[in-house]
Amino acid sequence: xxxxxxxxxxxxxxxxxxxxxxxxxxxxxxxxxxxxxxxxxxxxxxxxxxxxxxxxxxxxxxxxxxxxxxxxxxxxxxxxxxxxxxxxxxxxxxxxxxxxxxxxxxxxxxxxxxxxxxxxxxxxxxxxxxxxxxxxxxxx
Numbered sequence: 156x157x158x159x160x161x162x163x164x165x166x167x168x169x170x171x172x173x174x175x176x177x178x179x180x181x182x183x184x185x186x187x188x189x190x191x192x193x194x195x196x197x198x199x200x201x202x203x204x205x206x207x208x209x210x211x212x213x214x215x216x217x218x219x220x221x222x223x224x225x226x227x228x229x230x231x232x233x234x235x236x237x238x239x240x241x242x243x244x245x246x247x248x249x250x251x252x253x254x255x256x257x258x259x260x261x262x263x264x265x266x267x268x269x270x271x272x273x274x275x276x277x278x279x280x281x282x283x284x285x286x287x288x289x290x291x292x293x294x295x
Contacts, residue, residue, distance in 0.1 A: 167221050248291065248292045256289060260286075263281075
């Protein structure tokens with residue numbers, strides 16, 4: 156595989172060079188601090204680090220076999236409820252767009268088999284959205 160030489164913008168080059176300098180300074184600082192530690196202390200820190208990594212890897216492996224999906228940071232669905240002034244049909248949907256929505260909905264109704272199943276699996280709320288848009292247009 157051939158790798159192309161791509162030139163980064165000057166801003167990125169400056170940022171990356173500054174980041175490299177800061178990381179080198181931090182590495183030198185850590186090296187100076189670790190030189191002052193005894194070999195026994197270094198071994199203790201190494202053992203603590205290895206135990207922490209082994210514990211984390213084990214917990215990830217165990218959680219991957221768990222059927223339940225529990226996340227540390229669960230996703231939150233934010234519902235934006237539009238006000239009455241926001242739902243004017245002429246602002247949201249024109250007649251030509253409404254016609255396109257109707258034609259798409261009719262086309263999706265005529266689909267069958269694996270094409271329709273695949274489409275609905277990848278876009279689970281597509282029909283709901285089309286119906287919602289159709290209702291907005293018909294109400295106004």
